[in-house]
Amino acid sequence: MADAAVIPAPQDTSPAPVRREVGVTELALRDAHQSLMATRMALEDMVGACEDIDAAGYWSVECWGGATYDACIRFLNEDPWVRLRTFRELMPNSRLQMLLRGQNLLGYRHYSDDVVNRFVEKSAANGMDVYRVFDALNDTRNVREAIAAVRRVGKHAQGTLCYTESPLHTIEGYVAQAHELMELGCDSLCIKDMAALLRPQPAFDLVRAIKEGVGEDVRVHVHCHATTGVTLVSLMKAIEAGADVVDTAISSVSMGPGHNPTESLVEMLAGTGFTTHLDDERLRRVKDHFARVRPRYTEFMSAITGVETEIFSSQIPGGMISNMESQLRQQGAGDRLREVLAEVPRVREAAGFPPLVTPSSQIVGTQAVFNVLMGPYKVLTAEFADLMLGYYGQTLGERNPKIVAMARAQTKKEPIDVRPADLLAPEWDGLVAATADLDGADGSDEDVLTHAMFPGVAPGFLAQRHEGPRNVGRDPGELAAERLAREAGDGPSTAPVHYSVTLDGKAHQVAVQRV
Amino acid sequence: MADAAVIPAPQDTSPAPVRREVGVTELALRDAHQSLMATRMALEDMVGACEDIDAAGYWSVECWGGATYDACIRFLNEDPWVRLRTFRELMPNSRLQMLLRGQNLLGYRHYSDDVVNRFVEKSAANGMDVYRVFDALNDTRNVREAIAAVRRVGKHAQGTLCYTESPLHTIEGYVAQAHELMELGCDSLCIKDMAALLRPQPAFDLVRAIKEGVGEDVRVHVHCHATTGVTLVSLMKAIEAGADVVDTAISSVSMGPGHNPTESLVEMLAGTGFTTHLDDERLRRVKDHFARVRPRYTEFMSAITGVETEIFSSQIPGGMISNMESQLRQQGAGDRLREVLAEVPRVREAAGFPPLVTPSSQIVGTQAVFNVLMGPYKVLTAEFADLMLGYYGQTLGERNPKIVAMARAQTKKEPIDVRPADLLAPEWDGLVAATADLDGADGSDEDVLTHAMFPGVAPGFLAQRHEGPRNVGRDPGELAAERLAREAGDGPSTAPVHYSVTLDGKAHQVAVQRV
Structure with a gap:
């Protein structure tokens, strides 16, 4: 019998010239499960994919941010710093990347500059490489200190344009912001399209305008969600306009309110002259890993699964x-x-x-x-x-x-x-003092930062930390068996239920217990 | 308070010239539910959308084919000809389109030419406008008679290139097939990508090669499934290369093994100079209609919901x-x-x-x-x-x-x-005779064609037709109530459940079985 057919695409008969390699940031370990399953994925369910992710050829691996940090201490009893160090150890060849809310760090308020600096120092020391720094209002004053801090520790500072549309938002305005960010010393820029609003033509125009207005050698990364169904086309147009790196998530944790699939990006570029140099077999293994993990988090899955253009x-x-x-x-x-x-x-x-x-x-x-x-x-x-x-x-x-x-x-x-x-006075020393007395705090700067960022949740977490991680994922077989048992009436033993039963006209006191 | 903000996209500050209108074929009434829910959607669940579909501005409305015909008589006790006439009546302003398997018509074997002609005549008389005629092997001899028949009745004959990849399939080969089809008298051509294999660059190259090789004025339609996550980009490239019409499905019945969402196509083209002229508000109403209908067919939904590039x-x-x-x-x-x-x-x-x-x-x-x-x-x-x-x-x-x-x-x-x-002798007269005796057959050519196409299923259908359509969709509220009742033990007969019952202070071992 014939061997497995090798099936090149028709265009292989006249291959396009190799024009450019496009970098890819894999989102599976952070934004993908944040967007699809309420950030509930346990470190335990990610470690099995790390070797393949590390070897697949990504430009970077996004793996940390405000919501993952929050979910770690609020729901998973997992120390986010242990998670970071674990990723560092398991992916020695990868750039680890995080999302940083500028002066808000990973929290919801502004912090004083000394706290911003301490956070960046400690996260760099624990293994972070690339900091995507954004401000929700695109106010560059709110990212200035964080970007300076990243530069001081010698890591990659990425400035961010949060993409939105309004009568006031123009390509020229974004280019002006891009200029400001580069003047702050950024190593690269990111166009962050958190709501999947970036249509193809604006994607092309914006990337081109930045390259032409700020410099062809300015690295431009593009981050799009998939919700509106149109943004893989936007990534294509961004790449045609010169984008250097795009963000995707492995297919088994992609789409819906999440992101475009990594494998689809690879296939999209076939024959175009743009290449990713990602390793197909590694991608297949990463996909299979998360295809197994995903059903464990069904109860946390977003209700939005399809495309939504409204x-x-x-x-x-x-x-x-x-x-x-x-x-x-x-x-x-x-x-x-x-x-x-x-x-x-x-x-x-x-x-x-x-x-x-x-x-x-x-x-x-x-x-x-x-x-x-x-x-x-x-x-x-x-x-x-x-x-x-x-x-x-x-x-x-x-x-x-x-x-x-x-x-x-x-x-x-x-x-x-x-x-x-x-308007904020330095607050680090006060935070150290306020954390020192907390039950379970170990005196580390990392614990102070946890307390600073999530003052409501941190005390409870630090006190329980010794109990170790709680994986809130559920084995789908177990869930199915439970449901089946419930349906068959063959559930677990229950507490007695008391009835008054009148039988042939006579009232009886009855207690019934499933045994 | 301010009125609702009108939010133009940034590129609106320098609008692109209007380059070309792109036609759209809506797939919701045929291929969408065929691909997503095993073709089970009842006519009753479609009629409510027809007025909006008819007014939305589509180039055509695909609504009939082999699988819908088959499902009508096999599962829904619905006369497929009644379905066609209903669509004709409800969508007077639309081109109705069908998929025809060349010499196989809607069945699985080759039919003699007289049957092919009779089928085309009757479907045209019942309201069909556009015939997309394909052969699974791309053997144009197998579509010749059907195309000639469509021309004879004055309807739109569309020749089809079934897209596949192999060491032997080349752009040149497809262009040669396109030539053959146009010589048969086709009004347009369709590139049919039933497995979502058509990547963006080959899509561009193929459309361009057909336009350059066969004629810039040759109408090219592109039909892609969405399974691999990459084909909306392919539609963009096909449009850039000159495609005249593309196929999509309204978002609430799109994606997975189905098709790219109609609304995403519209948004994709914003600012590009390509327009669809579809009516947004009508699309929203069509979307809402099928969003309500879709949950009724949950039990028939494809297990593949995400993107699959393997x-x-x-x-x-x-x-x-x-x-x-x-x-x-x-x-x-x-x-x-x-x-x-x-x-x-x-x-x-x-x-x-x-x-x-x-x-x-x-x-x-x-x-x-x-x-x-x-x-x-x-x-x-x-x-x-x-x-x-x-x-x-x-x-x-x-x-x-x-x-x-x-x-x-x-x-x-x-x-x-x-x-x-x-090799086939004329068979129409024999089919008429064989159908005449069937219980419930009404002597019409339409019944003969039903019998010809599905000889195993037609007799049962014709005998039961008078009972009227069976909608196999289920009200989701009803389904939930049923499940709840089952879980509460209020379901069908079950295995015995064992209790310990304490009656007036004395414990009894009791087995209870629903009978």
Whole structure:
């Protein structure tokens, strides 16, 4: 019999010239499971893929960020620093990459500059290589200190343009921001499209404009979510325009509110002259690994699984819509989602057209929920008031003066226009002192940082840390067996149930217990 | 408060010139539910979308084909001709389109030319406008009669290139086939990518080569499945190369083994100068309609929901893999799928590299299963033997002479190289006579055609037709209630459950069984 047929594509008869190698950042270990399964994946379920990821030929491996850190200590009883060191050890040949919220670090408030510096030093010492630094408002003053800190420790500083659309957002504006970021000393730039809004033509135009306006040798990375179904085309156009690296997730943890599949990117480029040099067999093994792991997290999976193009008008990142639905349901208003989605663009305009990404997406989204449930701006959330008063930084558009006045009246705070962190005194020593007494704290700077970032959750975590990780994934076979048993009435023993049973006219006291 | 913000994309500041309008064929009514939910959607669940589909601005609406016809009479007790006439009535402004298997019509064997002509006449009379005519082997002799018949009734004849890849398939070969099809009198051509193998660069090259080689004014349609995650990019490249019409499915019945979402196509083209002129609000309503309908067919949904790039080597259309899995499971060999997938390219090579599409996909796939389970070619299926002997037509490559000899020995049939239908005597009159006696047959040519196409199923259908359609969709609320009832022990008869019952202080051992 014939051997396995080798089947080249038709274009192989006249191969295109090799034009350029495109780098790939693999998202499976961070943003993929954050977007698809509420960041619940345990380190234990990732280590088995690390050898193949390390050898596959990625430009970098994204594996750490605010949500993974938060989920580690809140749900998994896992020390995020152990996770980082484990990745470092298991992937010695890879650039490890993280997402850093500028002056917010991994938390939800601004930190003083000394804390920002300490965080960068410690994460670099524990193995981090590439820092993608962003600010939700695209206010470069909020990323300045973090970028300087990354440069000081000799690591890769990547400046970020959070992509959004509004009457005020223009290609020229993004190029100006790109200039500012490069002047801060960035090693590369990222176009971050967290809501899958970056259509192909704007992707091409934006990458080209940055290359032409800031420099052809400026490294441009492109990060897109897949929610709207259109962004693999955007990656193609970005590559044609000169993008150096694009972000994807291995297919078994891709699509929906997640990302475009790594393997599809590879196939997309066949015959184009662009290559990734990724190792197909390694990719297949990584895919198989996560195909086995994924069913363990079914109960955490996003309800959004298909393509959703209506977010082109609401601009809300896929992951946020389910949050809003749950907020509305808690208020008994689960049927008012469409009203809220229509309100979001209005709130965003009133706030000066911020991009919608953590934390601005939550702040604008929650205010939109309040507006729908209680009437427009009858109640301002504390965070929305701070946003209106400049405590998160500058927005591109003017903030509605009437609502700024309401925020001022409600909070008794004055509007500011300085860099928010300029108002903060150094706080590291105070944080060290406040952490020292915590039950289970080991005196390390890492524990201080955990406490600084998540003051509500850290004490409980540190106290329980010795119990070791809790894997919240569930074996699908076990889950199925449980369901089957329930259906067959053959469940576990239960507590006795008490009945009063009248039999042939006589009442009996009966206790029934499954045994 | 501000009105809803109008948010143009950044590129709107320097709009691209309008270059060209691209037509769209909507697949929701045929291939979408065929690929996603085993063709089970009832007419009743489609009529509500027809007004919006009719007004949305599509180039055509695909709504009929072999599998829909088959499912109508086999599962839904629905007359496929009534379905066609209903669509005609509900979508008076639309081109209705069907998929026709050349000389096989909607069945699995070759029919004599008089039957082919009668089928085309009757379907045109019942409302069909556009006939996409294909042959699984790309043997143009097998589509000649059907194309001539479509021309005779004054309808739109579309010739089809079934896209596949092999060492023998070249752009030049496809252009030659395109020439042949245009010489048969086709009004347009379709590149049919049933397995999602058409990568972006070959898509561009193929469309461009056809336009340059056959004529810039030759209408080229492109049909891609979405299974490999890469084909929306292929549609972009095909459009850039000059494609006139592309096929998509409304987002709520898209992706997986189905197709790229219509709305994503619209968004993809924003700012490019290519437009679709589809009506966004109509699309939203069509989407909402099928989002409501889809959960009714959960139990028929394809197990493949994500992206699958391994089919680039096996070339098996997404829908077929689940068929194979079920064949293997029936033989207690559910664990041997990977071996079968590796065997398929070998069987395909032995058969002269046919494209894999109905019926060649089933024939090659089943032989691959037999080879794995019983050893290579120990048993030939009757269909595979016929394929090897030329009874389905010509293949591009030479068929393995050793296996041809085995087929000859097994079947006592001689190899042929004429057009298979040349060996068939006229059969219409015989079919009329054979149908006349069937219980429930109404004497119409339509009933004769139903009997001709599905002789095993038609008698039962005709006898039961008066009972009216059976909608096999299930209300999701009803399904959930049923499950809940089962879990609460309120289901069908079960095995006995053992309790300890304490009655007036005395413990009893009790077994309870639902009867």
